[in-house]
Amino acid sequence: MLIIKCPYCGERDHSEFSYGGEAHIIRPKQPTELSDDQWAEYLFMRKNIKGIQYERWNHSHGCRRWFNMARDTSNDKIHSVYKIGEKPSN
């Protein structure tokens, strides 16, 4: 059970949040111009790394805002949280 620091609300319990998969996957602006493989890359391919992973979270039982998080999947340590459109502070 993590404690997550929502960039809008501050520290809250894990149970207020929902997970939204890998972060920084941008929906292609011109999907029709992509090959099946390129489209599949966007649609299906996700990383599952042991170590620091960038992922999307939603403060679903709070402010309902989406944000990003850098989390170490091996020990659940959260290295940073940052707003959508921002880059992680290392």
Added chain:
Amino acid sequence: MSNNYRLSTGGQISRSEPILFKFNGKTFRGFKGDTLASALLSNGIHLVGRSFKYHRPRGIFTSGVEEPNALVQIIKDQGKTDPNLRATQIEIYEGLNATSQNCWPSVKFDFGSINNFFSPIIPAGFYYKTFMWPASFWEKVYEYFIRKAAGLGKSPTKKDPDIYDHSYHHCEVLIVGAGPAGLVAAKVAANAGKKVLLVDERPNFGGNLNFSNSDYNKINGLKPLEWIKKTCLELQNNKNIKILNRTSVAAYHNYNYLIMVQNLTDHLSDKNKIGKIRQRLWKVRAKKVILATGSIERPMIFDCNDRPGIMLSSAVRKYINTYGVKCGNNISIFSNNDDAYETAITLHNKGVKIKSIIDIREKSDGTLPKKCIELGIKIHWKSAVIYTEGYKKINKIHVMQLSKDNSSVIGRKLKIDCDLLCVSGGYTPAVHLFTQSGGKLDYDEKKHYFFPTKNTLSQISIGSCNGTFGLKNIISESQEKTREFLNIKEVEQLSVLEPKSGDFENIWLLPSNKISGKTKSFVDYQNDSTANDIKLALREGFKSIEHVKRYTTTGMATDQGKIANMHALGIISEITNTKLGELGTTTFRPPYSPITFGALVGRNVGQFFDITRKTPIHDWHEKNNAKFEDVGQWKRAWYYPSEKENMHDSVQRESKAARTSAGILDASTLGKIDIQGSDASEFLNRIYTNAWGKLAIGKCRYGLMLNDDGMVYDDGVTTRLDENHYIMTTTTGGAATVMGKLEDFLQTEWPELKVYLTSVTDHFATISVCGPNSKKILEKVTQSIDYSDSNFPHMSFKNGLIDKIKCRVMRISFTGELSYEINVQANYGQSVWKKCMAAGKEYGITPYGTEAMHLLRAEKGFIIVGQETDGTVTPVDLQMDWIVSKKKYDFIGKRSLYRSDTMREDRKQYVGLLTNDPKEILEEGAQIVAEVKNKPPMNMIGHVTSSYYSPNLNKSIALAVVKNGKNLKGKKLYVPMPNKTIEVIVSDTIFLDKEGKRLNA
């Protein structure tokens, strides 16, 4: 011989408060402050249960949570009972009724003990090896037999009437364990002004210091009990600290999140329990955690080390010092360390005879062994107990000298009479919680234990759980580490008196004079696994400690190997010649000790198990005999049977009424999302498959929503209320997820769009009136709306008034009939519904439920997302190409409709099915084949998604998805059922009014 083993004085029990309790049907006497174990021992009872596999007699072994043998069942009223409780933890109360477990017909004569004689043929893995064949015997024969033979406690059969509670707590410092280390840490922290929570699983604080010998142990000149009392009083008067006893930490999760169970009434008499909360589950978030969980004494592993009357030395010391109970009259002690000598001296001073001490060491220069020699107690150095005698109670031990390298026993065998054997194999740090939290252990080759090294959380371990032994060391470590951990400048210094201790020596499996295989040296008492079982597993090729554990079941009983695990590891390490540090331990999993389902569930039972959502018209449905169905959390009116009707009759009547005159449906559960903003049209364009740019104000449009993988996700009608204002409807079940998905796209992909979403599902009541007479009814109910087709055509909307109430009326249809949907503020829902009923009375307006609604839409071939679709269906599969815009550059899911897989011709496609016999109704979910074989497997090409008997067509109709169904129209297919095969003809999906004339009837 007297059965009274209670000393006339001493102990912390309240002798003025005698308590009567029952054990195995007989009434016994104990005192307030006794545990069931101490009360039984005071009555001379050791034999309390039978072992799991061999049904060997077993006695009380410990004095606490680690107890492997003394599991009892507490009987309350009929059907209400608590199984698998440890007699060493149960505090007795007036009316307590406990029985032994796992024995039939009684603990003294147990039929299953015949297994003991068969034990050579029931080795480790016996069940895996024997009950393999034939497979069909498993459920009916083997499982039944094994369950009956192996049954631990019995489950209650009645509903649990007790009250359980949940509580959250946040603190700066959580201290787990209130032994000397925990108490010292609590004092240091609380005095420095920290907000502290101190918990201990036992009723009393002080840990093992409670029953240590007061002649040899002193703190600041005070005897142990005096110091504990003084310290507890100081803590209780400190406002910074909250103290909970009888509270066991079950789990230690990441981010210092701990789950604890507090026992509030189990120790009270039945009368005093009434109306009180039984247990409270605490969910604690602590900034910092101090673990002071102590250590658990080890047994010794030798032949027949499991007889009643063999007990841990520290437990025997606790029984005499805390409860004034001597566990025997003629006592031998078997030890490898100095701690057991404290037990010897304590017993001796209380007048109990110590027959002999057997010590595997050559000598000890400690204070206590020297004192024992002075007292004239016979010590057998460099010796070991190799066997014990006595069936229901130990009566003799066999002792031999150890060889120089401890690998064998030598010399003459000595037989010593005794009625109690205290064993002491040293102490194992209780690192359970530490490792649960993700901490790593290291093995100390000299001291023979695992101790905490690395942790990732804001946490420290202090005292014996950290591998620190000796009162002086424990107290100075607690003070120093706590001071440092909490950034405190100075702490009060304490002076400690303790006996000088000799070295500890360790042999995991003691040598025997018998050949290996002829001994029963129990490692795990509760699961009856022996050293030989472990050896066998290793011989059979199991190497990983995790595999050996599962094969032999060592450490897998309800005590989770609190006693067994270290020796199992030690034996494996010796046999495989692996260093223990490299071997590692098995995983310590929560809960530390068993917890009740009641505590986990708390108050979320019965009607509080889940949220139920009711529409504003719910009361009316209830009064009018509606049957309800659950749709997500919603209770929806399913059908309204009259007294004589069954479900089928009712649904047929409702469906017919809706087409012949007028029907009324409560559609309030449909998801409603209010969409506003200057980019609202563009937003809908991107979300839905069809075009939204040109939808005029006041018009409605049906839309299909896909995931980006091209699969249908949700559908519904959206109405343009104003230039930049829409109201979207979603399916009942999809409301929350659609809202979430739309928000997701707005926030993350298209933040540039000016669109604002508000969920208004609960804000409006929605009443749908359909049928040829619906217009007439609406005209009576609403004012100021012109219902002429030219002014108010299909798929449009009007604002209106019902008396003074504002309403929105949409002319939209899910039944294919002329149909209107009235939306009013939720509070007015029921009164408007009643108005509609009154206005429709002359037309026989009929309320219909979700079942009739499903039937009516199936007649029209309208899909239900989640019934016709299952997340693998595209709009093209549904033959709904008409709704997929070819012109739009992009929308969610578009690109995926052009993937090779989604363009396959032979995908499952949406079709209608008609049975040869119009009375034959297909079963929903039934598989469809093109070719029938004698028996499965057959090539399944699709399945039935919806199936009804249509009262309006007087025949059975069904919807299905079938491979290449688009091209199979008119073809014959088959639906094989268990006792027949049904022939079907593939048809169009629209069974009624293909031209849509009824919409304008």
